[in-house]
Amino acid sequence: MGTVPATFARTFAAVAGLALDASGELADGARVLLRVPPGERLDEAHYHALIEAVVAHHGDRAGLAIGYAEALHLDDLGALGLAVKTAPRLRDSLQRVERYYRLVTDSVRYRLDETAAPLFLLDRDGPTREDEEVRDECALAGFARNMRRFVGPELRLEEVTFAHPCRLDAGRLAEWFGCPVRFDAPRTSIAFAPDVLDLPTRLGDPAVSRFLTAHLDAQLAALAPGDPLERALAAHLSEALSTGVPRAGAVARALGMSERTLYRRLSDLGLTYQGVLERTQRSLAESLLAEGHHSLAEVAFLTGFSEQSSFSRAFKRWVGRPPGRFRRAAPIA
Known part of the structure; x- marks a missing residue:
């Protein structure tokens, strides 16, 4: 089942004079019309229900x-x-x-x-x-x-x-x-x-546009085929890593579940949060390095590392060679 950003839902509700709060309550003042799971994304079923509730309330x-x-x-x-x-x-x-x-x-x-x-x-x-x-x-x-x-x-x-x-x-x-x-x-x-x-x-601005599309290409590359939860988690991490590695609890809330539920569902798939995080970081780093538009310090920042040295050690552990050597060996785009 697909998901949509909660921003879309909050905007749609506000147009009708309603409020969708952080707890997932859609309300007209004190009257609660609908409850959806809290978080930064909504699954399709709950988004459909919200649209139906808003249309029934507003009508136009x-x-x-x-x-x-x-x-x-x-x-x-x-x-x-x-x-x-x-x-x-x-x-x-x-x-x-x-x-x-x-x-x-x-x-x-x-x-x-x-x-x-x-x-x-x-x-x-x-x-x-x-x-x-x-x-x-x-x-x-x-x-x-x-x-x-x-x-x-x-x-x-x-x-x-x-x-x-x-x-x-x-x-x-x-x-x-x-x-x-x-x-x-x-x-x-x-x-x-x-x-x-x-x-x-x-x-x-061609330069800014190239920078952004390289980052978006790296995010696409990180969306490897897999379970929908793994894809949703990788997509969220790819977007969030430029502000640092997010805590599992914050990510779980953004995906509309508790931290315990996230861990349990990943375990049912034979996955761990740390494993998905590192695969996402590696995939994102490899794509950004292959693009060749970013310095090593920028790649470190975009993949959630506060220091280039920490990124270089992690990348060598993942790939078996330092990021500079990986970049020089990558095919020219």
Whole structure:
């Protein structure tokens, strides 16, 4: 089962005038509407339940989509958001979303299709439920609003389409998007004029963008196939290591469980927290060293070490040679 950042849930709740607190209670003042597991990520089942509760409370789906888009910023996507903003052109930004969005959530995918008129597509597995319809409306509205933020008023949308039936004020949504909005379409997408993809971004910085995409590539490399819990743990660790090695209790809370439950579930898989941590550090370090864009001190910092010497000793223990020799032997990208 996929997971989503709790930031998405808190933003969606706030648009409806509700609060999702640290204990996992969704409340309208003193009245609790729903309880979900606390943490920095929600599994799909609890996120669906939260969306249903918010829609039942608020009722205005067009208002929810517009409010969500205005409230959510690219900075909420962490390193991916910065990589999208600093990409040189809109095409580069959308290609980064296509490649790296699974670091944010593994429940939906985005794709840039330029075979005919350019389309930014949302791909979803399986049948669409009503709460997923709301999620899709919010998602495309959010991307449209943020594209206008980092590209500017030159951005023109040709059409927005949804694969599900219309259950909201389509005219209001079309006015907000600034283009026709069509439902019961073959796909869920945003269509652009061909020249729009070449528009420069306001904060385009090739050097910063290369730095961030190298870091994101290393995070992708750390997401080796395995049990969903192992993948979720590795993804969280890859993002968190640049601020130091997180304690197991803090990671467990971010994943929506107790520290004891995390240890037990890892043990059931024949894994340990320390083992997953070190494999993630090693995979991240190998990717960053092979990229060649970072100094050894930067690689040490990004993999959770406060000192380069400690990192070098650990890397030699993992790989059998110091990081400098590993880098010199790595194929040139």
